[in-house]
Amino acid sequence: YTPVPAIKIPPPNPDQEQKVDSVLIRAQHSCIKRSFIWKDDYNSKQILRYIAPPFPLLHLWNSHLLSRVTLPPCYSIDYALKQISVELGGIPTSIIPEKRIGICEEGYDLKSPIQFSKTSSYTNIVKIMKQLYLTKYNMEGKAEIKIIKGGDASSIENGHKGWISANEGIELKFYFIKFITxxxxxxxxxxxxxxxxxxxxxxxxTFSDINLSPSDLPKGIIHIDVDNTELIVSDCIFEDISIEGEGGSAIRIENDQEKSFDVTIEGTQFNNINSTGDESEQGGSAIYAQIREDCSLIIDDSCEFNDCVIESGNGGAIYIDIDYSKNFQFKIKDATFRHNKALKHNSKDIPPSGYGGVIFLTGTGYYDVDSNQIDLSGMKSDSNSADNGGNNIYIVMPQLE
Incomplete structure (x- = not known):
């Protein structure tokens, strides 16, 4: 490593506010880029420094100069989580209520799946954001996280449920990130x-140019196995996505155990998504959801679904399976659907496919039309099609009350 030039730093002053912003991970380098913001009327500046072994790293916290340490040679998101515990709690297993990780403008290569949980991450909340997010120094655009599988035949995914998985009741949050592969x-x-x-x-x-090919069951780019789960998707983009194999959706909400969930999707675009229906001809290339008791799915704030196609399935953009007799909400308050398609299977008619160019809505139980639990009044459609019926929407209900 090339030695890092010295940076003159004024001595700590208890009367001045000093803030350590985030750990910033830089891809393709064995180093961590640190950012310290000194709020000083006399000399306000951003101090950026690349740290590489065996050179020291300056730690600042609560307006005190803590120590200089030598960092180990291997850095990753796992390392950053541990380092935050070390800095703020003294040891790698210190529990810190919230941990923030910033991704540098150069991006970060994710070379193997990673898991977040309360016990392994030693926190309740993990926030992953672009470089210096919410400061005046924040980078333009979005920081990239690139998934490096290393070829279709790679076994790196074996034994993992997702490239990024979260469990044990942890809260995982992403801000201004672009996922590519x-x-x-x-x-x-x-x-x-x-x-x-x-x-x-x-x-x-943003999730861009993704090719997903599940080998056993349908999967989602975002896959939720529901258990009193909250999902908030705002101002996001899902684009140029192909889902083959056993099929799936950009967002898949599975609820086989009939648990509650609260899903809000706002200001989000689903563009050019192609998926294959599963063996039961389910579909929804953009969204698939099983809605049961105390479940809520709200689509609002100028969402767009453009060129979403399901092949050999139903529901070009959205497939919803509801227990109509339960207490639930499925509402499209503000969304536009353009050029979405449901294509029938080329060689078989059973199970039926090619219904619901935009939405296929099915389920069990009696639905009370006065309940207003289903409200599609904010749905705007243009040039959608379905091979077998329901260019915009196809609804299957056992009985109305």
Whole structure:
């Protein structure tokens, strides 16, 4: 490593506010880029420094100069989580209520799946964000996380449920991040959520040029195994996504155990998504959801679904399976659907396919039309099609009350 030039830093002053902002991970380098913001009327500046062994790293916290340490040679998101515990709690296993990790403008290569949980991450909340997010020094655009599988035949995904998985009730949040890949076909979701009260928030996150090919069951780019789960998706983009193999969706909400969930999707675009229906001809290339008791799915704030196609399935953009007799909400308050398609199977008619160019809505139980639990009044459609019926929507209900 090339030695880092010395930076003159004024001595700590208890009367001045000093803040350590985030750990910033830089891809393709065995180093961590640190940012310290000194708020000083006399000399306000950003101090950026690349740290590489065996050179020291300056730690600042609560307006005190703590120590100089030598960092080990291997850095990753796991390392950053441990280092935050060391800095703020003294040891790698110190529990810190919230941990923030910033991704540098150069991006970060994710070379193997990673898991977040309360016990392994030693925190309740993990926030992953672009460089210096919410400061005046924040980078333009979005920081990239690139999934490096290393080829379609790679076994790196074996034994993992997702490239990024979260469980044990942890809260995982992403801000201004763009997910891309090395063009390999993925066999597991990019983000997988499971266990009670494990929540996910995506704010201004893009998933671009993804090829997912599940080998056993349908999967989602974002896959939620529901158990009292909250999902917030705001101002995100899902674009140029191909889902083959056993099929799936950009966002897949599975609820086989009939647990509750609260999902809000706002200001989000689903563009050019192609998926294959599963063996039962289910579909929804953009969204698949099983809605049961105390479940809520709200789509609002100018969402767009453009060129979403399901092949050999139903529901070009959205497939919803509801127990109509339960207490639930499925509402499209503000969304536009353009050029979405449901294509029938080329060689067989059973199970039926090619219904619901935009939405296929099915389920069990009696539905009370006065309950207003289903409200599609904010749905705007243009040039959608279905091979067998329901260019915009196809609804299957056992009986109305």
């Amino acid at each position: 090395d063009k390999s076909k993925l066999n597991i979701p990019i983000i997988y959520i499971e266990d009670q009260n494990t929540n996910l928030e995506l704010d201004s996150v």
